[in-house]
Amino acid sequence: MQVSHSRIETFKRCQYQFKMRYIDELKTLPADNADNALYLGTALHAGLEKDVDAAIEQYYSNYTVITDEIINEAIKLEEMIKRAKKICPDGQHEVLIEDDDFKGFIDLLVPVKGFRDADVPNVYDIYDFKYSNNVENYLKSDQLHLYKYYFEKLNPGKKIRNLYFLFVPKIKVRKKRENESLMMYRKLISDELKNAEPFIREIEYDHEKVIQFLIDVKHTVEATKYEKNYSWLCNWCEFKDYCKEGKDYMLLPKNERRKVEKVDKKVIWVYGAPFSGKTVFADKFPDPLMLNTDGNIKFVTAPYISIQDKLEKNGRMMNRTLAWDIFKDVITELEKKDNDFKTIVVDLLEDCYEYCRLYIYDQMGITHESDDSFRAWDKVTTEFLSVMRRFMNLNYENIILISHEDTSKDITKRGGDKITAIKPNLREKVANKVAGMVDIVARAVAEGDNYTLSFKKSEVIFGGGRLTINNREIPTSYEDFIALYDEVNISGESEEPKKRRSSKKKDEETVTVVETPANVEEETVEEEKPKRRTRKRRTE
The missing domain is CATH 3.90.320 (Lambda Exonuclease; Chain A)
Known part of the structure; x- marks a missing residue:
């Protein structure tokens, strides 16, 4: 050859x-x-x-x-x-x-x-x-x-x-x-x-x-x-559809318009403070399977798989299985689609990121990214995002990510005032990439006995997703969420945000795109x- x-x-x-x-x-x-x-x-x-x-x-x-x-x-x-x-x-x-x-x-x-420009x-x-x-x-x-x-x-x-x-x-x-x-x-x-x-x-x-x-x-x-x-490189592969969906490149498509205004699969990222109703909300979706990392399954009825390191005794030997390997094995099983689940939930996403870090540490023989800063940060990010892309591509009705929120950082405004930033408990670069993979990012808020999902997004509140829902709040219930999702999924966004958007200044900056x-x-x-x-x- x-x-x-x-x-x-x-x-x-x-x-x-x-x-x-x-x-x-x-x-x-x-x-x-x-x-x-x-x-x-x-x-x-x-x-x-x-x-x-x-x-x-x-x-x-x-x-x-x-x-x-x-x-x-x-x-x-x-x-x-x-x-x-x-x-x-x-x-x-x-x-x-x-x-x-x-x-x-x-x-x-x-x-x-060489001398006098001679070859x-x-x-x-x-x-x-x-x-x-x-x-x-x-x-x-x-x-x-x-x-x-x-x-x-x-x-x-x-x-x-x-x-x-x-x-x-x-x-x-x-x-x-x-x-x-x-x-x-x-x-x-x-x-x-x-x-x-x-x-x-x-x-x-x-x-x-x-x-x-x-x-x-x-x-x-x-x-x-x-x-x-x-991996994320699949997006640039000429065999992407052939590999994943079995499409034959040598056949022309039918001469008919594609319906792209509405999709059935929902991909959601919910973050919020502990005990703000995130896991209970996900449990209300049809036929859920929880991929649980923190053991917080006391108040949910869904079947679950524990994503944690396992230490098993085999005779006199102790075999250790890393949680990240378990997570990838679960994705492999879910890709076979020989089950009747309709909703797959990751709870918590940031724990999976930490498991990914430990997995890369184990491979590289280091204890922290700073031990090999030239490669380690990039390897962790690439490994995590490539596996998450596989997870997002799973063919199920609902894909739900759950995270705790982080309010430990302040943003200083031009006038000197400090405002607390509210965002998922995940590294910012990775969080932005994940937000680009989902339809909606929602924040779970609990005030007394009042549980809501907030879709507010600002310089201090993290948000995003394919669908635009600006400055809305709904009760943390499955029915209210589905009604709102269907509304914006058909129209692109709700009428109220459309009016606000049309009143924005037209003179906006141009941004450079990653290649x-x-x-x-x-x-x-x-x-x-x-x-x-x-x-x-x-x-x-």
Whole structure:
């Protein structure tokens, strides 16, 4: 089997994706989004090898209709390529490295200059182009290390001196005002581009990365089973629907409108002070299963699974099972859908996060993230969010998350006044990600015998979700919640918040959007360079 850097990275990321792409050779229709990483990356290479016109022609050739969004990306490409060419040295582009075992392309092979700018015989620098902001992830990649190793192996007497990445920042700006004109939006793009400059980073050759790659090749070649690895990266996988839902990419969909205004599955996050009725509220949903972490099940009737560390004696040995492993095993069982539960509840979410931390500590042999701050925080966050994404994707009528609230932090206003912040008891970065996975975030409030669900959201009160419910309070009852949920799920939001929203000032700031992860974008022009296609286009 002939391998490449991208093939092995795909196998390490998801064995099932590797099987679909390289063994079964399943073909999918290419995505036609304007910010397609493959299209932009290929166009960048064309621009640095030739000129801006070649880059734009290459980029446009991927689309049958040139929309405003596509033109916006072309504007960014044009400006960034002009700047990148100023720092890009002269050399040989798209140098193929290939033998029976390995295949790759060096983006740029540059002869090393010596005395009076004369070329030093058979000594070169290599460059790889990246249209991305994920600098640190690429700097840890083994890609350039492999290119040096295989180039020198296949070209006896020739040496690679230095390894470089040329990073071209990717600018993304989205409208915050629905009625913002195209001219104003493009001016905002121009303003963002003023602060973006391509740059070059050097890395030192590490032969251990080559050794690890060869070990990974052995595992890949010897594999007979190809497991699915569900994670947040599934969102960028071309086989996502095929893998999860069994959809056949080779069949066109029926010519009928999809009904997207109403969904049956409800995904809810409820947080509040202890004994504010959160668990009792979740218990009222139909056919619930509680995944309980704190033992607070005294006043609920639902069946439950205890998510806690287990220590079992096996003869003279004590076997310890981490709570996070138990949680993932439960998700695996729930994915089989061979049960009659309708509601799945996690109580408490922050305990699951702590179990995830301990799981990563155990894997890394550390006692705290600060012991290995370069990797640990990222590994904990990635592990937790990828597993939670699996949980959110479970095919049940109701998915409910429960958290305690945290009021231990104050926010200082401009005038100096301090206001207590009210938010779930979860790290802010993670909480914001979880809020983006749910339909509604509600706060449970208990005042005496009065129990309510509050949907107020402000600079001091945490809220969010797909559905908009502003400044509403309802009794903490299943019936009242379902009535409110159905109301906003059909209309998008209740009438009262709509009126308030229409009276807001129109002049809002534009925000920058996070881009596609680096290890997804990495699949650009490594094995098979897309052929330039020429087709008729019309401007929309």
